[in-house]
Amino acid sequence: MISFTLNDKPIKVDADPKMPLLWALRDLLDMTGTKYGCGIAQCGACTVHMDGTPIRSCVMPLATIAGKNITTIEGLPSDASHPIQQAWLEHNVPQCGYCQSGQIMSAVALLESNPNPDDAAIDDAMQGNICRCGTYPRIKAAIKDAAKNVSTTNVDFSLAKNAGEKA
Amino acid sequence: MIELFQQAADNASIKQTKSVSRRDFLKLTGMTTSGFVLGSMLSVSLPAWAHGNASHVGNNTLNLFVTIETNGRVNIVCHRSEMGQGIRTSIPQIVADELCVAWKDVHVVQGLANEAYGSQNTDGSRSIRNFYAKMREMGATARTILEQAAAEQWAVPIADVYADDSFVINKNTKQKISFAALAEPASKIKPPAPDSLIYKSKKDFKYIGKPIQIIDLPDMVTGNAIFGQDVTLEGMLYASIERNPVVGSKVESFDKAAAMKTGGVVDVYKMPEQPTPVVFNPANGVAVIATNTWAASQGRKALNIKWGDSPHKDHDSAEYLAQLNQRIVGKGKTIRQGGDAYAAMQQSQKKIVATYTVPYLVHAPMEPPAATAVFKDGKCEVWACTQTPQNTQQNVAAALGIAKENVTVNVTLLGGAFGRKSKADFSIEAALLAKYTGKPVKVIWSREDDIRQGYYHSISSQYFEAGLTADNMVNAWIQRTAFPSISWTFDGATDEPSDGELSLGFGDMPFNVDNLSCETHKAPAHIRIGWVRSVCNIQHAFAQGSFVDELAHAARVPTQKMWHQLLGDDRLVNPKDQGFEYGNYGETLERFPIDTKRLKNVLDDVVTKSGADKPTANGEAWGISAHRSFVSYVAVATKVRVKDNKVTVLEMHSSIDAGTVVNPDRVRSQQEGSMIFGLSLAMMGEITVKEGAVEQSNYNDYQVLRMSQSPLITTYIVESDAIPGGVGEPGTPPVAPSLTNAIFHACGKRIRDLPVNKHFTV
Numbered sequence: 066m067i068s069f070t071l072n073d074k075p076i077k078v079d080a081d082p083k084m085p086l087l088w089a090l091r092d093l094l095d096m097t098g099t100k101y102g103c104g105i106a107q108c109g110a111c112t113v114h115m116d117g118t119p120i121r122s123c124v125m126p127l128a129t130i131a132g133k134n135i136t137t138i139e140g141l142p143s144d145a146s147h148p149i150q151q152a153w154l155e156h157n158v159p160q161c162g163y164c165q166s167g168q169i170m171s172a173v174a175l176l177e178s179n180p181n182p183d184d185a186a187i188d189d190a191m192q193g194n195i196c197r198c199g200t201y202p203r204i205k206a207a208i209k210d211a212a213k214n215v216s217t218t219n220v221d222f223s224l225a226k227n228a229g230e231k232a
Numbered sequence: 233m234i235e236l237f238q239q240a241a242d243n244a245s246i247k248q249t250k251s252v253s254r255r256d257f258l259k260l261t262g263m264t265t266s267g268f269v270l271g272s273m274l275s276v277s278l279p280a281w282a283h284g285n286a287s288h289v290g291n292n293t294l295n296l297f298v299t300i301e302t303n304g305r306v307n308i309v310c311h312r313s314e315m316g317q318g319i320r321t322s323i324p325q326i327v328a329d330e331l332c333v334a335w336k337d338v339h340v341v342q343g344l345a346n347e348a349y350g351s352q353n354t355d356g357s358r359s360i361r362n363f364y365a366k367m368r369e370m371g372a373t374a375r376t377i378l379e380q381a382a383a384e385q386w387a388v389p390i391a392d393v394y395a396d397d398s399f400v401i402n403k404n405t406k407q408k409i410s411f412a413a414l415a416e417p418a419s420k421i422k423p424p425a426p427d428s429l430i431y432k433s434k435k436d437f438k439y440i441g442k443p444i445q446i447i448d449l450p451d452m453v454t455g456n457a458i459f460g461q462d463v464t465l466e467g468m469l470y471a472s473i474e475r476n477p478v479v480g481s482k483v484e485s486f487d488k489a490a491a492m493k494t495g496g497v498v499d500v501y502k503m504p505e506q507p508t509p510v511v512f513n514p515a516n517g518v519a520v521i522a523t524n525t526w527a528a529s530q531g532r533k534a535l536n537i538k539w540g541d542s543p544h545k546d547h548d549s550a551e552y553l554a555q556l557n558q559r560i561v562g563k564g565k566t567i568r569q570g571g572d573a574y575a576a577m578q579q580s581q582k583k584i585v586a587t588y589t590v591p592y593l594v595h596a597p598m599e600p601p602a603a604t605a606v607f608k609d610g611k612c613e614v615w616a617c618t619q620t621p622q623n624t625q626q627n628v629a630a631a632l633g634i635a636k637e638n639v640t641v642n643v644t645l646l647g648g649a650f651g652r653k654s655k656a657d658f659s660i661e662a663a664l665l666a667k668y669t670g671k672p673v674k675v676i677w678s679r680e681d682d683i684r685q686g687y688y689h690s691i692s693s694q695y696f697e698a699g700l701t702a703d704n705m706v707n708a709w710i711q712r713t714a715f716p717s718i719s720w721t722f723d724g725a726t727d728e729p730s731d732g733e734l735s736l737g738f739g740d741m742p743f744n745v746d747n748l749s750c751e752t753h754k755a756p757a758h759i760r761i762g763w764v765r766s767v768c769n770i771q772h773a774f775a776q777g778s779f780v781d782e783l784a785h786a787a788r789v790p791t792q793k794m795w796h797q798l799l800g801d802d803r804l805v806n807p808k809d810q811g812f813e814y815g816n817y818g819e820t821l822e823r824f825p826i827d828t829k830r831l832k833n834v835l836d837d838v839v840t841k842s843g844a845d846k847p848t849a850n851g852e853a854w855g856i857s858a859h860r861s862f863v864s865y866v867a868v869a870t871k872v873r874v875k876d877n878k879v880t881v882l883e884m885h886s887s888i889d890a891g892t893v894v895n896p897d898r899v900r901s902q903q904e905g906s907m908i909f910g911l912s913l914a915m916m917g918e919i920t921v922k923e924g925a926v927e928q929s930n931y932n933d934y935q936v937l938r939m940s941q942s943p944l945i946t947t948y949i950v951e952s953d954a955i956p957g958g959v960g961e962p963g964t965p966p967v968a969p970s971l972t973n974a975i976f977h978a979c980g981k982r983i984r985d986l987p988v989n990k991h992f993t994v
């Protein structure tokens with residue numbers, strides 16, 4: 066039995082400790098917002114936050130997340146009010162949408178650590194997230210817009226504090 | 233191949249849609265249970281857009297596009313698959329505009345497989361092209377019925393009322409009555425004859441031509457969008473299948489006991505042997521069925537399958553391409569001819585010769601294929617990220633030995649597709665396993681499965697030869713192509729390009745040269761060949777667009793000028809005049825001619841707006857190319873920097889003339905996506921085959937473009953009232969030649985063998 070915190074709620078999973086978090090989320094907890102794209106930390110579709118840091122859940126065995134704080138896309142406001150989600154809506158970013166959970170989780174983490182990223186910082190943070198549909202230009206533009214909104218309105222990015230109530 | 237596929241695809245005959253109650257699918261496919269069907273009595277004969285060979289669809293009823301609930305919700309069916317092109321928004325946009333419904337009242341319902349809709353094969357860039365007029369008719373029919381219902385209530389002539397914003401309004405009294413209130417009486421009214429309908433004029437459009445936000449967007453940013461991989465049913469099992477590495481090889485033995493020992497594994501099942509031709513039949517293999525995906529994939533590792541022999545076991549893509557390159561320099565089978573190219577070539581002052589190659593490519597959509605099925609009481613229900621629900625229905629029925637009427641196919645969102653999800657193989661697998669286990673089963677393809685068990689874009693060689701006169705005019709032109717045909721996938725026999733494939737940018741070459749010979753060579757297939765976004769236009773546009781640039785260089789004129797010179801005066805090209813049976817994407821040349829004026833126009837547009845004709849910094853240069861495909865016209869200008877043997881793409885501009893545009897924002901996003909898809913394949917796309925098996929396995933060795941490699945992208949849409957053309961695919965073909973032309977102009981190195989990363993760091 067592995068215990069951790071998922072979107073601010075304590076949770077226990079009875080599974081093979083070698084099972085990657087991704088499959089526990091998707092198959093055991095019915096939380097399919099986090100996507101499978103490669104299984105080898107190459108595409109970023111499975112990105113979630115562990116104690117606020119973006120990780121690839123497809124290569125993160127359950128054993129290593131015991132006691133940790135995990136935030137998934139479902140932990141973002143379900144009304145899409147997060148500045149990153151808002152910017153995504155404004156730029157009509159997604160095409161097929163499949164990579165977008167991972168893109169959004171990477172982008173949220175980026176702005177938390179760097180509220181004003183330049184192009185190089187965005188490229189760097191988003192390099193691990195593939196979008197086969199080619200939404201990169203819009204993702205970049207949306208991140209910049211979200212950053213602007215954050216710096217002018219001082220939005221609190223710390224998900225861990227309020228994601229639970231909103232979700 | 234689209235035609236071939238079409239043949240295989242149809243015959244679907246479920247007559248009813250049904251209410252879908254499962255939790256996850258309510259939003260996605262939830263057909264109303266209390267709504268009233270408008271237009272259900274409407275009998276229309278499918279016009280030519282239902283494809284020449286689809287006459288079996290015949291005089292069917294187009295129904296169930298619009299239903300209105302008494303609470304005012306207006307359900308509009310989208311019968312085409314959403315794979316990122318925005319069709320779940322743009323189809324309803326068209327219907328809603330003519331219907332005069334407020335957009336906030338529109339609820340989109342995903343159509344089940346149902347032949348009443350006409351073709352649902354979401355491929356060939358034809359959803360809007362084929363259904364624009366029909367969707368307007370559906371909207372106008374529904375609106376007229378509502379107006380009539382209101383007119384009857386007020387006892388006034390229908391001419392005295394009009395619909396707007398979900399209400400019908402009395403012109404004289406200004407009285408209003410809502411669609412909601414009219415729903416019930418309207419459902420009893422006999423639909424008007426299609427030719428009596430009054431359509432909006434362009435200036436009155438509220439939604440058509442507007443950049444409406446995609447309807448699935450809120451779900452996509454909150455993790456609530458349901459894709460094929462996400463379908464979850466009560467008591468569902470998960471399956472992972474080990475399939476043959478070489479086409480045709482069979483399972484000789486495997487270790488069932490070892491796989492069963494893996495925790496969570498509940499069963500192991502040898503898949504039925506794949507017949508030939510392969511078509512969409514699941515590959516030979518062994519399925520491991522478990523309580524979760526991880527357990528299934530672990531159990532699979534213990535299978536230790538021994539594979540039998542295959543006639544394709546010696547296939548080596550490098551050797552094969554070398555053979556094609558040898559063959560291609562000799563005279564081939566002529567498919568289109570004008571004048572005497574060989575005699576004229578002798579007369580020419582200068583001869584330019586080049587061979588261009590493109591490797592095997594694979595789709596690699598972000599979401600690998602996945603399908604879920606339940607089999608109960610002789611009936612099967614499938615949920616799949618499929619581009620072709622009707623074909624899936626037919627194939628599943630055949631595999632299970634039941635009637636098509638007993639198969640229901642639900643279409644989820646598709647996490648990218650690019651042609652891969654036109655194939656029913658993964659859905660058939662799920663259906664077979666559901667029948668075998670008696671439980672709901674989800675078949676999950678891994679990324680490795682997706683890369684290794686693809687329907688690949690064909691490996692190809694193109695030979696181009698042109699003769700120039702003393703004043704640098706082209707007077708002789710020979711072009712040849714050779715690649716394994718998609719037809720082989722369907723017949724197991726074809727060993728040369730088909731007319732359908734040659735219609736994709738080869739036999740329809742638009743240049744005005746007096747002496748022309750278009751030829752093909754044989755090329756037997758050894759792996760499954762399929763269609764990948766823009767299909768054979770990829771290699772044909774690469775060769776043609778590169779060759780024009782090479783001719784321009786030889787003639788010392790700007791590439792834009794060479795395009796103009798070759799295209800000649802404004803004219804309509806008819807390849808049939810020179811003996812080629814041109815397919816024109818299923819359209820007549822009368823409706824969709826090959827119009828050189830439109831091609832020149834997009835080229836000039838992109839050059840002018842991008843500044844591709846302006847000087848650049850040292851080590852930087854522009855490259856341009858243009859191509860007509862899917863009856864639309866696209867030109868691309870790409871700016872690169874070449875430094876220290878590294879190619880950096882700085883900017884890409886594209887101009888598209890796709891006729892009437894329904895959602896300009898989605899046209900832009902498709903152009904952006906096409907630029908990146910094209911760049912990805914040109915820079916780094918390559919599948920290689922050794923001993924019959926694909927060597928790549930995942931995104932680590934089948935690289936695709938990432939954000940840092942993605943340039944600034946600008947899209948120009950030509951304003952046009954012409955009939956809508958394709959959008960999803962025509963952006964891709966001109967990308968590769970614009971890139972390699974730019975590289976040539978930046979550093980003098982001509983790349984004729986893709987991908988670019990064989991020569992440069994990218």
Ligand code: FES
Pocket residue numbers: 100101102103104105106107108109110111112121122123124
């Ligand atoms: S699925 Fe985890 S990085 Fe691709």
Ligand code: FES
Pocket residue numbers: 159160161162163164165195196197198199200316598647648
């Ligand atoms: S939106 Fe389709 S993969 Fe990114």
